[in-house]
Amino acid sequence: MKKLINKPEDVVLEELQGIEIAHPDLVKIHYDPNFIVRADAPVKGKVALVSGGGSGHEPMHGGFVGKGMLDAACPGAVFTSPTPDQMLEATKAVDGGAGVLHIVKNYTGDVMNFEMAADLAKGEGIDVEAVVVDDDVAVKDSLYTAGRRGVGLTVLMEKIVGAAAEEGRSLKEVADLARKINSQGRSMGMALTSCTVPHAGKPTFDLPEDEMEIGIGIHGEPGRTRMKIKPADEITEMLMMPIIEDLPFKSGDEVLLFVNGMGGTPLIELYIIYRKAVEIAEKHGIKVVRKLIGPYITSLEMAGTSITMLKMDSDLIKLWDAPVKTAGLRWGI
Template identity: 60%
Template structure:
């Protein structure tokens, strides 16, 4: 294992201290417990909080700022944050109109956010939860409790954040976020596994010339393994399930998001984007908005995921609304 790190047990604190120093104009990093808040925290709006294990950067800390999250809670590598940290972050994010928790569908995340929500309700803070489960790869899996939350969480946080920023109430922000969850789907592929710092070896083995179709962001098994094919063919294996699951076609408009897993060059992601866009357009789908880059990574995993979100005029306007975070700005 070769990584730019100090001691393995200092990895997460070192990441957060560096992140906070680099983006001190936008965020504030808090320790004991660890969480990140907006530097320009505003009262009088619904607070938006999310979180999950470290190793997926910029998710979630990189999406803290104007037009997106009010706070994010990083756990240990690939491990859910604890309830006390979620409670502290939610208190900080509460502007007097309640807090929305955006939670990816993993057992640890769901349980710990549920516990935190109960504690916050006891304090008089209204909390609502939106569960993100966009991964179409999961079909009767024994490894997960239903579909996993993967890169589709980015448009959920962006669009819900824009709704909160414009002044929507708690129920309205939840309704917008749940509309996105209902219309967003993701499928990924891995070419090589991630190496967790405190483990020191790849999380799974792929033979030379083999890929994992439908891999999860923690290295969970996908739908199948198969041979490495040309990029357009692999991309077709990712896009076809999205078309089927959302019944896309007939002049639907979508956001197309091509996400890198951490170890894939941006040049290759644009090759994937090219293929994905062609597959969608061949099916009669119009790509109205696009995003390409490393947004929901898996440490140094080689691979990519493709996300489609069916858009309507309001969702498109909320996606376009101003955002200023370390990872997204327009």
């Protein structure tokens, strides 16, 4: 194992300390329990957005805390759900009186712990709603899930719903918008290599040099199929077609196309994928009106990519374009 770390048990703590030193204008860090809040939290009268999950997927979620996106993020240990007390304390810290929305990726531990935290928060008089993201078309049930996994769409939801909350929309409106986004977005990923969790000290799975895994999860869960490596255009087709056919997306749809790097993928390769993905979309009469390209939801140092398509309308486009200022995503400010 080659990693730029000190001790495996200190990875998350030392990362948080680094974030605290780097971005005091954007966030505040709370330790024991660990969570990240925007520097001006709580924002009075605004619906607060809280998300979280295992560390190792940076910049998701801590890199998306700030104006126009999340109010708080709860980092668990690497690839491990945060605890209910982290989620509860984060919820209390950002409650500005208008309620709190929990954005939860569909992994068993995340769902269970966020539910527990929401119940505890409601017991303390905080109005909490939760939306579960389950956009992965690759597999129905996986090692970590009952149902589909929550993957790339999470980033798009946090941005769009964050803008809606910033506008002053109500908790119900913000939660309904999140559910609409979940119903209109689909994702699928693949891996060229495994990744190594610091505590494990060895790759999560064995993937021979000349093979790839199609439909992989962000924790290294198995995908749909393993096969010999293909050219980028063929790989893009293998990811795009299940996405298009699942919703299904149809001719005339306007979409946001998100080509994501899994942590070990250079941008030169992501743009090769994006180029082909747009060509495939256009061949089906689907118009790409917005895009995001880069490593926004990663899996440590895994080499691979995921593609997410979200069906857009004028409201979603306006909210996507709205200003955002976080460590991991910023424009318009």
